[in-house]
Amino acid sequence: MLSGLRGGAKAQRYAQNAPVNIFIRTIIVCLMLLSPLFAAPQAVAGQGVVTGVRTGVHTDKTRLVLDMTEGVEFQVFVLDKPYRVVIDLPEVAWQTRPDAQYHKGLIKGMRFGLFEAGTSRIVIDVSGPVKVHRAFVLPPKGSSKYRFVVDLVAVQSNEFRRLIATPRSKPVKKVVPSATPAQTNGSRKANAKPVIVIDAGHGGVDPGTIGVSGSHEKEVTLAVALELRKKLQRSGKYKVVMTRDRDVFVRLRRRVARGRAAKGDLFVSLHADSIRKRSVRGASVYTLSEKSSDKEAAALAAKENKADIIAGMDFGDQSKDVANILIDLAQRETMNLSATFASLVVDELASSVRVLRRSHRFAGFAVLKAPDVPSVLIEMGYLSNREDERILRSPKRRAALVSALARSIDTYFAKR
Ligand SMILES: [Zn+2]
Structure with missing residues (x-):
């Protein structure tokens, strides 16, 4: 090297x-x-x-x-x-x-x-x-x-x-082109497979939240992402693109860019939360909104949006693309589709895994800001809760969650 x-x-x-x-x-x-x-x-x-x-x-x-x-x-x-x-x-x-x-x-x-x-x-x-x-x-x-x-x-x-x-060159070497995103141009053929972008939250230098017995959010999100990819690919119905498929940091706007470059039909960002109150457990689903649905959702978005700071990024070069995307008409359409998919995910999760009381909420998540790719962020559970953490760490027990996610994707595309 x-x-x-x-x-x-x-x-x-x-x-x-x-x-x-x-x-x-x-x-x-x-x-x-x-x-x-x-x-x-x-x-x-x-x-x-x-x-x-x-x-x-x-x-x-x-x-x-x-x-x-x-x-x-x-x-x-x-x-x-x-x-x-x-x-x-x-x-x-x-x-x-x-x-x-x-x-x-x-x-x-x-x-x-x-x-x-x-x-x-x-x-x-x-x-x-x-x-x-x-x-x-x-x-x-x-x-x-x-x-x-x-x-x-x-x-x-x-x-x-x-x-x-003091002038400083970029802290990292030239970006290695990712093997995953499709770089095709022009519109997709009508009979082409829908492209599902799976975004495993955090990674590398950014561990995400730390669980009650020391699990790292980045490991849980990657495990579920890989299992979901396998399931979707086996069905033969989708083309799957990953924003990461190993333990590496990927900055938020690059995740969004990968989803767009791949002409994603759906962007699914996977996360797990933690909270001081250890009894709280259950999954929840988030979509983008300028205004947060509630204080907790706003705080969660602020926390998830910090990933780049956690990984030692300098915001001197931050362009305004992701930071301030105007919610135009195209994006409004995308947001409606995101909300449709979010409610399907909530329905599926509610029937197979535990969900929070208000399961679909909104806030300003940076990773959901592709104006043309319907995007949802799923907090799969609380790593601060022992039972949720056990489920999320066990490949066997994660299977219900992965199946529910796959079913909601199936339903979404069957309806379209
Ligand atoms: Zn997270």
């Missing part, structure tokens, strides 16, 4: 970056000279493994240490609103899971995972303006493997603003 070409491209990127990155690059070059591992052919070098993550508080800094099987190149940068530190690495495997134990010193929380093909990302939530004072890789010594060390120190907000303003 770490081909010479990529290394060269990275070199340019480092050169444009803040002094810390020049420093990092120097360290990497030194390591490459010192370490026989770097000199070896790097054909299999892409998949380093992170075996441990530790944090420590010192008088003058908060330190993050990653134990790794290999030395890696990396890029670090800071973001605001909210304050975050982002570290991009080549794609690595994680032998450790993120959880709350990383709340220490300047670090409020941390997530890591695949950001996109070829790039793994660590996103650190920090308590205020900070800078990456030092970041370096230590070569193996004794029994210890490579250690990747990042030191964070608090800074005044004017210094932080200068860091943010």
